[in-house]
Amino acid sequence: MGLLEGKVAIVTGAGRGIGREEALLLAHEGAKVIVNDLGGALTATGPDEHPAEEVVALIQKNGGEAAVNGDDVSSWQGAKSVVEQAVDTFGALDVLVNNAGILRDKMAINMTESDWDDVIRVHLKGHFAPSHHAAVYWRARAKAGEEVTGRIINTTSESGLYGNVGQSNYGAAKAGIAGLTLVLARELGRYGVTVNAIAPRARTRMTENIFGDTAKKVEGAFDTWDPKNVANLVAFLAAPQSADITGQVFAVFGGNIYVLSAFTPAGQLNRDAAWTPQELIDAKDELFKGIGSGVPNVAF
Numbered sequence: 279m280g281l282l283e284g285k286v287a288i289v290t291g292a293g294r295g296i297g298r299e300e301a302l303l304l305a306h307e308g309a310k311v312i313v314n315d316l317g318g319a320l321t322a323t324g325p326d327e328h329p330a331e332e333v334v335a336l337i338q339k340n341g342g343e344a345a346v347n348g349d350d351v352s353s354w355q356g357a358k359s360v361v362e363q364a365v366d367t368f369g370a371l372d373v374l375v376n377n378a379g380i381l382r383d384k385m386a387i388n389m390t391e392s393d394w395d396d397v398i399r400v401h402l403k404g405h406f407a408p409s410h411h412a413a414v415y416w417r418a419r420a421k422a423g424e425e426v427t428g429r430i431i432n433t434t435s436e437s438g439l440y441g442n443v444g445q446s447n448y449g450a451a452k453a454g455i456a457g458l459t460l461v462l463a464r465e466l467g468r469y470g471v472t473v474n475a476i477a478p479r480a481r482t483r484m485t486e487n488i489f490g491d492t493a494k495k496v497e498g499a500f501d502t503w504d505p506k507n508v509a510n511l512v513a514f515l516a517a518p519q520s521a522d523i524t525g526q527v528f529a530v531f532g533g534n535i536y537v538l539s540a541f542t543p544a545g546q547l548n549r550d551a552a553w554t555p556q557e558l559i560d561a562k563d564e565l566f567k568g569i570g571s572g573v574p575n576v577a578f
Contacts, residue, residue, distance in 0.1 A: 280308030281517040286368040288312040288360055290351045290408060291378030293329030296433070296480055299509040300375050301333055305342035307513050310368040313337075314347040314360050314378070343368070351378055352399045357407030361415060373429040373516045374412045376405040376455075383444045394447045401451035402458070405432055409462055409473075417469050426470035429516045432459050434475045434527060439538065440576045452477075456527055460540065463525030472524035474515050477538070479531040480505040502532030511535060529578065536578055544569050 282304055292301040293315030305311045317328035330346045337344040345367050349356035364371040380400045382393040409430055416428040437445045438452025456475055463473040481495075481503040495501045511530045514520060529536040545565050547553065553561070562571075 280306065281513060281519070282373070283308030285309045285372040285516070286312075286364050286370045287373035287375065287516065288314060288347075288364050288371065288408065288412075289375040289377060290314045290360070290404065291316075292333055292375075293317065296478055296505040296508050297375070297377040298329075298333050299505040300377060300512045301344070302337065303506070303509040303513050304373065304375075304516065305337040305344055306340070307517075308342075309373065309516075310343040311337060311345075312347050312360060312364045312367070313344055314349065314351060316348060316350055316378070351376075351408050352404035354407055357404075358411045360408060361411040365415065371412060371415055372427060373431070374408055375431045375433075375512060375516070376408060377433045378404050379433065381445075382447060385444055386446045389447060397447035398451050398454075401448070402454045405455050406458060409458075413462070413466055413469070413471065416466070416471050420469040427518060427521065428466070428469070428471035429520075430459075430462060430466075430471065430473040431512050431515050432456075432473070432475040434459070434477045436477050436479070436529065436576065439477060439527070439529075441573065459527065460525050467524060472515075472521060474523060474525070475527045476508065476511055476515075477527060477529045478505075478508040478511075479503070479529075480508050500532065504532075507532055534578075538577070 285308065287304045287309040289297050289301040289304065289311060291297040292313045301311050301313050313330045313333045315328065315330040317330070328348065330348065334344040334346050345363065347360045347363055349359045351357045351360055361371060378400065380397060382397050384393055412428065412430065416426050420426045432455050434456045435452040437449040438456060441449055459473050459475040466473060495503070508530050511528060515523065527538045529538055545567060547561055547565050
């Protein structure tokens with residue numbers, strides 16, 4: 279018996295990379311999986327061959343149950359369709375892993391309107407739309423008196439949490455996903471749904487041009503960049519034993535897992551009166567005492 283025996287999961291963007299490993303591991307742990315992938319190219323160069331069939335075939339070869347879904351989850355109807363397919367095909371939905379994404383990396387001065395709109399749509403709307411339709415399904419079940427153990431696992435990024443040059447569109451979308459995670463966790467807890475997010479580092483099509491040789495596998499050594507490392511965290515968060523974990527953001531890299539906190543005070547000024555601009559100038563050193571006033575460093 280796997281950790282997810284009898285559960286039904288959707289993994290978006292599951293044809294390759296992290297999503298592929300998430301789908302394979304969830305199936306290995308007993309879940310029936312809807313393998314969603316639009317089959318699109320990473321950049322704006324055109325479509326690739328559809329990759330989801332291979333993932334489904336591999337799950338089935340290993341004795342699991344899975345089905346292909348090719349809907350665009352960044353569209354309202356596409357997101358609704360993938361949720362409906364899970365319920366119609368396997369009778370339920372228990373786990374939603376929002377993973378689908380694209381890149382349109384450019385410096386802000388060179389970015390086009392479509393570069394911005396496409397990335398915000400695929401990442402941010404592509405997380406919210408499936409979450410919305412899954413939440414509607416889970417709320418209806420809860421109101422009908424059924425026990426709900428829903429899981430939403432979102433994919434944010436260190437680019438969104440700390441900022442990365444050349445990714446204003448991607449970073450903004452990923453920061454939005456972190457905020458969305460917190461809101462959904464507060465809203466959906468009453469229905470038996472947990473909502474968490476991961477910020478992964480792994481070897482994928484989206485990172486191979488960023489990390490280059492740094493991310494190459496070294497024969498005989500632990501592969502810190504293997505996307506399977508990320509999938510393990512996702513399966514943990516999807517498991518019934520993780521029902522007490524919600525509204526959390528995790529960074530994961532190799533064997534390192536960090537629980538990240540939301541914005542917390544690092545410096546402060548306090549008094550029972552307003553501060554004038556000149557008074558703030560005079561108190562600037564106190565406000566930033568012990569911390570830098572420039573762009574913050576990555577926390578780990």
